[in-house]
Amino acid sequence: MRRLIINADDFGLTTGVNRAIAECHIGGIVTSATLMATGSALEDAVTLSPPALSVGCHVVLVDGAPLLPPSEIPSLAFAENGTSFAPTLGSFIQRVGIGRFSEQEIEAEATAQFRRLQKAGVTISHFDTHKHTHVFPAILRPILKAARACGIRAVRNPFVPVRPLSWNELRGRPSLWKRYLQVRALRRFLPAFDDLIAEHGMVTPDGSLGVIETGSLDGPLFTAIARGISEGLPQGTWELVCHPGYNDADLAGIRTRLRASRAQELAVLTSPDARKTLENYGIELISYRDLARR
Secondary structure (H helix, E strand, O other): OEEEEEEEEEEOOOHHHHHHHHHHHHOOOOOEEEEOOOOOOHHHHHHHOOOOOEEEEEEOOEOOOOOOOHHHOOOOOOOOOOOOOEOOHHHHHHHHHOOOOOHHHHHHHHHHHHHHHHHOOOOOOOEEEHHHHHHOHHHHHHHHHHHHHOOOOEEOOOOOOOOOOOHHHHHOOHHHHHHHHHHHHHHHHHHHHHHHHHHHOOEOOOOEEOOOOOOOOOHHHHHHHHHHHHHHOOOEEEEEEEOOOOOOHHHHOOOOOOOHHHHHHHHHHOOHHHHHHHHHOOEEEEOHHHHHHO
C-alpha cells in the first residue's frame, strides 16, 4: 500500500493562509498542517483549526524572529538588527557550514516554539522546519532533543526521492531543474538523518514530494506526482508538501516568494479531481497523527 500525507506548511502566517488550509482539509485532501509558533496569525489558526486536522509545529530558525530574547540565543539572532534570524536560507547555510550555531541555543528556541503551541492548546503531532533547515544534522539533532522532551514523536523526512517525477515531466518543466539539482545534492545528508531518527526513536515518512514543485503545483503536476507515487516509488508512506493560501492584502505584507501560487494550490487541493486522482492510483490518504500511532 502506498500512503500519502498531504501537509500544508505556514499555518499561522496570515488569516488568509489559515482559511485556505482549513478549506483544504474540510473540503479537500490536506490531512495535516504545520503551525508557526512565531506567526502573526497564530491565535486565528488555533481557533480555526478543524478537530480532525493533524497539527504539527513549523519550527522557524530562518526568515523570521525568535521567541526567546536574542541575548539568550546570540548564535541564532544575527541579522543586522540583532533581533531576527538570518533573512535568507543562503546566509543560514553559510553559518551552518562554518559551525557558527550553538546546538544548545537551537534546542532552547525549538523548545520555546513547541511549548508555545502546547500552551495554546495544540496537541503537536509532528514537526518540520521552515525552509527545511533540519536537513542539516547539526540543526536536526538539537530539535529532535527538544521534540522528544515535549512528547513529539514524528518529523518530516525532508529528502526527495531520486526520481520524484518522470524524466519526461522534468524535461517539460525547465523551471524545476535548478530546484531538482539542489535537492539531489542535499541527499548526501540522508544517512545522518536516518541515524539520528533511529537514535531518538522518532517516526517519519519515507520521503517528501512537492519540494521541487513548490510555487509551480498545478493540476497536471499533481497528477504527475500521484502517478510517480504509484508507478515509481516503493510502497510506504510519503508526504506531499504544499502551501495553499489566499493571495490577499495580508499576504502582500509578508516577505515570501509564494503569492499567486498559494491560490493555485488552494484550487488544486480542493478540486474533486485531485481526490479522484489519488483513488485511481490506489493511494491512501493518512495524517501525521495516523503515522505517529503506528
